[in-house]
Amino acid sequence: MPRFEAVLFDLDGVLVDSELQASTVWVELLAEHGLEIDLPTFMAQAVGGTHVVLFEWLRQTYGWTRPESFIPEMDARLHEAFGSTQTIEGAAQTLELLRGAGLPFAVASNSLRSRLTRKLEASGLAPMVGAHAYDPAHVGGRGKPAPDLYAFAAAQLGADISRCVVVEDSVTGLSAGVAAGATAWGLLAGGHVHPDNAVHLLGAGAARILRTHGELQAALGLAEHPLAQLG
Template structure:
């Protein structure tokens, strides 16, 4: 597959070539919606007379929604079929997002800078299309050149399928992209797809792993820094502790 167009490189003379694309996780990375998911889970379990813990909620971060629904049924006592559990969770989180989109620090600014630099972006989320659509609509048209959602892939994260599908839709090499993730599940998916990955902890800690660059926030990050990540020249900052605002 071809390199970035010469015009792009001429506008941005950098020590390392810009990534062919940047692949964004959504919940916890682009937007801090994890509290919305936690609230939906606790409320749904309580309505069905079950119990749910903070640790159980954290263990679902980044998971495929069907897997989350299965565990809410078996561990939380939610007496609904899996598709109905998913629909209930999504309804509650979509309603919360419509009231307020909780952007993570630096995310929109970096998206804008990537657009100006001509680097395509894809949204790669285990949330379903109904929620992803709300977030995409809150951004300038064309911000994402591709959107891969949990209901569009056979195997969700931590399998590599979502990131491989995003790269396929963009026509780029996974190894020449950068993924942005907040969860162990998502990091595992991106690395398994061969994508250099940035970890920005939100509600769960991220352990050091080959190919993973951990940072506390996306604030102040720019395309040149992502170029260094793609080239393996950016240092891991060891941001293993979640950073919330």
Template sequence: MSYAVRGLPRTAPQTGDLLIDLIIFDCDGVLVDSEVIAARVTATMLGDLGLPISPEDVLTGLVGLDADATRRRIETEHAITLPADFDDRGHVRLAAAFREELQPMAGIVALLGDLRFPYCVASNSGHQRLAQTFASAGLGPLVAGRVFSAEDVARGKPAPDLFFHAAQTMGVAPGRCLVIEDSLTGVTAARAAGMRVIGFCGGGHIRPGHASRLRALGAEAIVGDHASLAAILADLTHEPVRATG
């Protein structure tokens, strides 16, 4: 069954309700408040190599990129070649930090637990990191069998490949997908795939002006927490959706 999105502003005149058959969530910064932790780990590792990069520099320059794009940007901007084991060591250090600190975004456990509607996760993170993320945050049972990674496609976000792949695998046309994204690269990818997007600005990494940048790229609504998102999704699915607990 398809449902009409009635709680979102229109980006263009339409003759009827646009139907949605699938909700696609980003992971980092949407399901879990992980970006600040990851930025600190990355900055520390680069500092060990003699690069004076702060966590804030990582947040403003690298958030939303997949592993290959992150490595290319660092190497290009700083004229260095990262050690071959840089990513592997990063996985180990990040996993340890996640076990100690990572929390699910407030309200997301209840939201997903109550959501009686097809959904999945599409993330630029690799499958290894995603598995660590969901285990640390206690989200594994809620996303099992619904996770897609940039490792599954030729190009990660901001290319649309990952969203196309997720939609095709789930058996839904791209135009009937609604994406929940926090990053500029994610919104860009979703719009390139012909999908509608809600911008999520509830993570600890969000800085002033970010919501405006998401809107400029095509996010047609902005929410600052999962209670606000739940209200939109409840209207979408015609069913109550909690975002507490």
């Protein structure tokens, strides 16, 4: 397989298992503000997207417009929920193996910067990611599915985007990686995974589908690295 110059990760659903956390907060708060929506329906639309897009979908689909108090309430609840963010099994080892192999990596997420930082810190991944955690504010608010965020992350690592692999769990994010010119892999290791996800990711241009971080490590050629024996 080709040697990649860098690995670019989404965060939610790829490194940390936070999609269900976030969506549960949203669904509960929406119900308190008069909009009943079931969790699977919400997650099918929300995973991988930005809040701007999500609010517009709620307006167009349900005729619901957020009250002024909604965002402050949501921010407070998400901050509390993300304080217990857990890593997806094998994710920390993947980052350790990449670091040990000298293969640069970054996180590129549609999360607001404060939430991105909160999740990385709570999960214990912040020291490994370091300064290479990027959000739409780094590219003028042009989040996924626009290619800007992944292109920016690659540039910060000094890597050619066409020689990078993007690891994603959502069509929105994977489409961004493909549009940026990277190789894109779907990783379906999070707790929110739906049986149809693989089909959708392949349709969006995924070069391969992986089910665990162990499979990802093997695909990246890390499984034979000495650190891989520690797990």
